[in-house]
Amino acid sequence: MHRDQLIGSAFIAFGIILFVGFFYAAVLTKMLPPYENRFLSAIQNDRYYCLLIPLTLPVIIVAVYLHWLSMKMNSNYT
Template sequence: MCEKVFFRASSFTLRHTPRYVPRELGILLVASGTLLFSFFVYAAIISKLLPYSGYAVLDAIRDDWYYCLLVPLTVPVIIVVVYCHWFNMKLFKHA
């Protein structure tokens, strides 16, 4: 009797779990992450070192100073957010 109940519970959990994750989804995520990272590195660092190209989009990226200042300014924000998270977890734990 116990074996049947255990078998039913295990078959129930196996039936509702995903069987596989498509490989194409993983490849798509890695490719899009690599593409976005390389665009960010170009916009933040490489474009500032290159001369004007004559293309409007590339010159606009070169003249923009938002992204090269965004990364250093996120460090203090991350520190504050981590501290607030730690503080809230302490309040939740000891409440």
């Protein structure tokens, strides 16, 4: 059980790190003054990828619901 808790904690930590990175790229860089670093400036001026993840959330919710619904329908026929 200890190994499973460690893997679960690693997934949670990975998710938190991705969320913080995305939040920085999508929200915080738009409020900061322009960067002189080319990489940070590219993140700051991005208009596509900063909206990609939030707009895929509704699609993921629908896909998960349809997957659950298909599993429920298949369980009735077996």
